[in-house]
Amino acid sequence: MASKASIKILPVPSMVKIPVAQHIGTPAEVVVARNDQVKVGQVIAKSGGFISSNIHSSVSGKVQKIDKLPDASGYRQSMVIIEVDGDEWLESIDRSDTLVTEISATREEIVAKTLEMGIVGLGGATFPTHVKLSVPKGKKAEVLIINGVECEPYLTSDHRLMLEKGEEILVGTQILMKALDVSKAYIGIESNKPDAIQHLSGIASKYDGIEVVPLKVMYPQGGEKQLIKAIIDREVPSGGLPIDVGTVVHNVGTTFAVYEAVQNNKPLFERVVTVTGKDVKDPANYMVRIGASVTDLLDASGGIPDGTGKIINGGPMMGKAIGSTDIPVTKGTSGIVLIPEDKAKRNKIQNCIRCGKCISVCPMGLEPYLLMSLSELSRWEDVELNKAMDCMECGSCSFTCPASRPLLDYIRLGKSNVLKIIRSRNK
Amino acid sequence: MKNGKLRQFVDKIKPTFDKGGKLGFLKSTFEGFETFLFVPNTVSLKGSHIRDSINLKRTMALVVIALLPAVLMGMLNTGYQHFLSQGQDVAFWSGQALWYGFIRVFPLIVVSYIVGLGTEFAVAQVKGHEINEGFLVSGMLIPLIVPVDIPLWMLAVAIVFAVMIGKEIFGGTGMNIFNVALLTRAFLFFAYPIFMSGDKIWIGGMFKGENVVDGFSGATPLAEAAAGNLDSLPSSMDMFMGYIPGSVGETSTLAILIGAFILIYTGIGSWKIMLSATVGGLLMGLLLNVFAVNPFMEVPFWQHMIMGGFAFEVVFMATDPVTATQTETGKWIYGFLIGILAILVRVINPAYPEGMMLAILFMNVFAPLIDYYVVQANIRKRLKRVTA
Numbered sequence: 084m085a086s087k088a089s090i091k092i093l094p095v096p097s098m099v100k101i102p103v104a105q106h107i108g109t110p111a112e113v114v115v116a117r118n119d120q121v122k123v124g125q126v127i128a129k130s131g132g133f134i135s136s137n138i139h140s141s142v143s144g145k146v147q148k149i150d151k152l153p154d155a156s157g158y159r160q161s162m163v164i165i166e167v168d169g170d171e172w173l174e175s176i177d178r179s180d181t182l183v184t185e186i187s188a189t190r191e192e193i194v195a196k197t198l199e200m201g202i203v204g205l206g207g208a209t210f211p212t213h214v215k216l217s218v219p220k221g222k223k224a225e226v227l228i229i230n231g232v233e234c235e236p237y238l239t240s241d242h243r244l245m246l247e248k249g250e251e252i253l254v255g256t257q258i259l260m261k262a263l264d265v266s267k268a269y270i271g272i273e274s275n276k277p278d279a280i281q282h283l284s285g286i287a288s289k290y291d292g293i294e295v296v297p298l299k300v301m302y303p304q305g306g307e308k309q310l311i312k313a314i315i316d317r318e319v320p321s322g323g324l325p326i327d328v329g330t331v332v333h334n335v336g337t338t339f340a341v342y343e344a345v346q347n348n349k350p351l352f353e354r355v356v357t358v359t360g361k362d363v364k365d366p367a368n369y370m371v372r373i374g375a376s377v378t379d380l381l382d383a384s385g386g387i388p389d390g391t392g393k394i395i396n397g398g399p400m401m402g403k404a405i406g407s408t409d410i411p412v413t414k415g416t417s418g419i420v421l422i423p424e425d426k427a428k429r430n431k432i433q434n435c436i437r438c439g440k441c442i443s444v445c446p447m448g449l450e451p452y453l454l455m456s457l458s459e460l461s462r463w464e465d466v467e468l469n470k471a472m473d474c475m476e477c478g479s480c481s482f483t484c485p486a487s488r489p490l491l492d493y494i495r496l497g498k499s500n501v502l503k504i505i506r507s508r509n510k
Numbered sequence: 511m512k513n514g515k516l517r518q519f520v521d522k523i524k525p526t527f528d529k530g531g532k533l534g535f536l537k538s539t540f541e542g543f544e545t546f547l548f549v550p551n552t553v554s555l556k557g558s559h560i561r562d563s564i565n566l567k568r569t570m571a572l573v574v575i576a577l578l579p580a581v582l583m584g585m586l587n588t589g590y591q592h593f594l595s596q597g598q599d600v601a602f603w604s605g606q607a608l609w610y611g612f613i614r615v616f617p618l619i620v621v622s623y624i625v626g627l628g629t630e631f632a633v634a635q636v637k638g639h640e641i642n643e644g645f646l647v648s649g650m651l652i653p654l655i656v657p658v659d660i661p662l663w664m665l666a667v668a669i670v671f672a673v674m675i676g677k678e679i680f681g682g683t684g685m686n687i688f689n690v691a692l693l694t695r696a697f698l699f700f701a702y703p704i705f706m707s708g709d710k711i712w713i714g715g716m717f718k719g720e721n722v723v724d725g726f727s728g729a730t731p732l733a734e735a736a737a738g739n740l741d742s743l744p745s746s747m748d749m750f751m752g753y754i755p756g757s758v759g760e761t762s763t764l765a766i767l768i769g770a771f772i773l774i775y776t777g778i779g780s781w782k783i784m785l786s787a788t789v790g791g792l793l794m795g796l797l798l799n800v801f802a803v804n805p806f807m808e809v810p811f812w813q814h815m816i817m818g819g820f821a822f823e824v825v826f827m828a829t830d831p832v833t834a835t836q837t838e839t840g841k842w843i844y845g846f847l848i849g850i851l852a853i854l855v856r857v858i859n860p861a862y863p864e865g866m867m868l869a870i871l872f873m874n875v876f877a878p879l880i881d882y883y884v885v886q887a888n889i890r891k892r893l894k895r896v897t898a
Contacts, residue, residue, distance in 0.1 A: 437832050439838070453835060
């Protein structure tokens, strides 16, 4: 829907709200105070632990206040509110457009840089990149996989990025390869993006050890474990991580951010966000400053069309509906999808007719119907035994169920209860 | 049509049907019609936010569409066989044959739907449940697997039994253990055996002995084979096209194949069950061919596929999702065992020459057990992966 138009730059808003927790792990600690003047790229909150990340200002101006405000989940959390005044960047940031292909940074410097520049996984999970680059002792990365599969339908931000920043992504791949000390990298792209495959293959031929792999179009091909299985045919064990099979997976958006961080000294304070939906006047991809509000984005795409039933933060499969558009874009915002009213309704739940469609679509090989009925019956031990924790919540089962059963909702319920049991067991 | 006249009307009369309202006791019936007309308006907050366009109603409607070729061929054949029995020369593909078939089959369909849906509505009303559209498919299947001359009241009694005892007491659509259509047939078979067996029942008008020409037996190919008259079997082409005596929907393998194609293409019928049942049937047929101690065992193994109800029941009954296995591996096992059992019962059992009905009902009972072992095996496989 928005894949044809090139990435537009959203004008700098008059005010930004930057949350301090935009990543998985410990929230960052605020290091600015009210009335401080900040520049674009300046650190406003410092990493609060190993699994944490720095947060930078995306604008220049005056810190108005630090307050708890609702984020996409609807819960309040700490945000730094900055009133914008001009657009003054830190001098250390290289703002020229020239491609820097030579990688002068050492392995350690690259890892340090990703932490310093606040790089996190931009596919949606927002896992701090420096953690992924620090391979635990006793394990060895053999292969790097770059995820060019749009993680969800409707979203096109990765697609556009590959077309417009192909060179940078390839250099970014080289940087990640150097950081992980691997000699082989694959870029997986779904075959419904032939232009991106062709474009990147052309550039990849100039680099050693990088190969573009066209992949079958299916959801959820963009899941880490699915991607690893499809590209190098290794299966991550239940409860394990990609590194257990010698792989590290990074998203193309992250790879581009790594390029900018290492080569241009540019912190992660803006990202590409898809705005789309059936009735959206101007569906497009925007380069947005972190902290700009969803309202700003929607205004740029022609406003909220009549008859919109709900607005989703993220993709249509795994995203969450938001209650207000007055929430900030964060590092994890991959898209804003508007769903028309008639599609936003929950269908009436009917009896399971045992057709088994949920089983045939489950990418993790689980039995969703069983997990749902076990959850309904509160048989949490059995939910655990049937490996509910392997579920990655892709939503394929709920999507396909002809009886409109909310399979995923119940599996989530089951997972949260299993998690409680696991925690109490470990105590 | 947002907030159209109909919606306003429905909203206006809604309170009448609420608890304590004047017609409160009809709440289930009211809701049944309301959801048939409108999509409910609760908004989901978490993923997935989009849904496949296929739902239960469409699934069932597609199965009924897949059945239409068999209905058409069945009606034509009903007329053709009737006129043949009377010594009249009426072509298979003729309006006359179709018209006769239509006036004989249509009442069966009407009775089937009225009685079946009526029973479901009544039960839902009594239990205060919602109404499911589960009978849409069964209602079309039943007329296709009973003799065309079956008295309508018998059909009605059998359907009430199958829906009440076979389905509703287990919890309604999706909860039944046995395939409802086959249960109807089984009930008729054991309750009214005279109307359900013998050579005369399969041809319209013959049971009552209306002007049947001398020497016309009306025996189905299976009955001929069971009696050892392999020489008087119709040609394979006739059996494939469906120019043979038999129950309405089962005769034309061609029409059934078209239905199978629709089911597989739309992903509604499991091709795994269809394929494994066919393979199972063929293997059993081959095995019997090897022994061949009586003429029935000598019937070429592949001919079993186009005789009797094998094709029809494999395509439309074995694939009934509610009573079949759910797991993918389970589907292979389930279908294969149905194929084996069907041919075994068909050929070895001396009482009557068809085994499909019993094979499927029998495997219906075992489907949950197969699923259980598949799921257990799956758990073990995953545990192994963790420790590896």
